[in-house]
Amino acid sequence: MKKTAKLLSLAVALFAGLSGTAQAEGFKAGADVVSSYVWRGGDLGDSPAIQPALSYTFAGSGVVIGAWGSYALSDNTTSSTPSRSKYRYQEIDLYATVPIGPFGLTLTDYYIADTTLDPNPRAFDFSKNSSNVIEASVSYAKDNLSLFAAINFAGSEENGAKNAKYCEANYKFYEKDGYSAKGVVALGNEDFYGDKEGDNIALVNTGISVSRDRYTASYFYNPDTEKSTLVFMASF
Numbered sequence: 001m002k003k004t005a006k007l008l009s010l011a012v013a014l015f016a017g018l019s020g021t022a023q024a025e026g027f028k029a030g031a032d033v034v035s036s037y038v039w040r041g042g043d044l045g046d047s048p049a050i051q052p053a054l055s056y057t058f059a060g061s062g063v064v065i066g067a068w069g070s071y072a073l074s075d076n077t078t079s080s081t082p083s084r085s086k087y088r089y090q091e092i093d094l095y096a097t098v099p100i101g102p103f104g105l106t107l108t109d110y111y112i113a114d115t116t117l118d119p120n121p122r123a124f125d126f127s128k129n130s131s132n133v134i135e136a137s138v139s140y141a142k143d144n145l146s147l148f149a150a151i152n153f154a155g156s157e158e159n160g161a162k163n164a165k166y167c168e169a170n171y172k173f174y175e176k177d178g179y180s181a182k183g184v185v186a187l188g189n190e191d192f193y194g195d196k197e198g199d200n201i202a203l204v205n206t207g208i209s210v211s212r213d214r215y216t217a218s219y220f221y222n223p224d225t226e227k228s229t230l231v232f233m234a235s236f
Contacts (some may be wrong), residue, residue, distance in 0.1 A: 023061040035232040037070050037089070040166060040186065040193055041205030041222035043229050047072035047091030064097040087114060092123070104139045109155075128157040144172040144182075152192075160191035160199070168205065181210045184220075194224030 032051040037044045050073065056068030056220040072089040093109040110133045113121045121131035137150035152161055168186035176179075186205035190196045193204040207220035214235045221228040 019233075025057050028055045028057070029053070031236050033236070034233045036229060038218070038220055038229050040168075040188065041220060041225070042209075044074040045070070046076040047074040047087070047089065049073060049110075049121070052153050053080065060209075062099045064095075064096055064099075066097075068093045068095070073179045089114070101138055102142055103143075106137045106139070108135045108137065109133075110135065126155045126160075132156060133161050146170045155229050160189060162188045164192035165201065166193060174185065174210075179210060181208060183208050190224045194222065196224060 037049045049070050051070045053068045057064050070091045090113040097106045106118045111123050112131050128161050132155040134150050134154035135150050139148045150166045152164045165187040170184050172182040184207050188204040190202040203223045209218040216233045218231045226233050
C-alpha cells in the first residue's frame with residue numbers, strides 16, 4: 001500500500017479533537033468536497049473527492065471517536081505503475097482522541113481499499129501485508145500555533161510504511177475581514193511521504209491555506225518529490 005501523503009482533509013478531522021478547544025458533546029457529522037485529495041504533502045487519488053466525517057464526543061472526558069473517509073469521483077489515470085494505471089481511490093479511517101490539557105493523543109487506523117494492490121482488501125486486518133496502517137500521534141495547540149507528531153507502529157509494511165514518522169507545525173498568521181491564513185512545514189520519512197529510497201527524514205510538506213466561512217484554498221509543495229498542488233475545499 002503506497003500512501004505518499006494527506007494534510008488538508010484528515011488534519012481537519014483530527015485537529016478538531018487534538019486542539020485545546022473543547023468540543024460540544026454528542027454526535028457531529030459533515031462532509032468536505034475537495035478538488036484533489038492531498039495528505040501530508042502529496043496528492044492521493046488524482047481526482048476530486050467526497051470526504052464524509054462522523055464523530056462522537058463523550059461528555060465530561062472530551063474523548064472523541066470518529067470515522068473519516070475519502071472517495072474519489074473518477075479513476076486514477078496518471079499512475080506510473082502499469083498495474084495501477086486505472087483505479088478509484090477509497091479510504092476509510094477510524095480514530096480515537098484523548099485530550100490531556102493542551103495535548104491530544106490519537107490512535108488512527110488507515111484502511112485503503114485498493115484492489116489493484118490487494119484483490120481482497122480486508123478491514124481490521126493488521127498483518128504486515130494488509131491494507132491497514134495503525135498510527136499513534138500526539139498534538140499540542142496554543143494560541144495560533146499547533147504541533148503534531150505521528151508514527152506508524154502496526155499493520156502494513158509496504159512501501160516504507162513500517163515505523164514511518166511525521167512531524168508538522170502549523171501557524172495561523174492572518175485573521176481579518178472573515179479570512180484566516182496559516183502556514184505549514186513538516187518533516188517525514190522520505191520513502192513513505194516522498195519518492196526517494198531509504199529511511200531518511202526529509203522536508204516533505206510546506207504550504208499555505210486561506211479560509212473564509214466554509215471554503216478553503218491551499219497551496220502545498222513537497223520538496224522531496226518536487227511537486228506542488230493547489231486545492232480547493234468546501235465543507236458542509
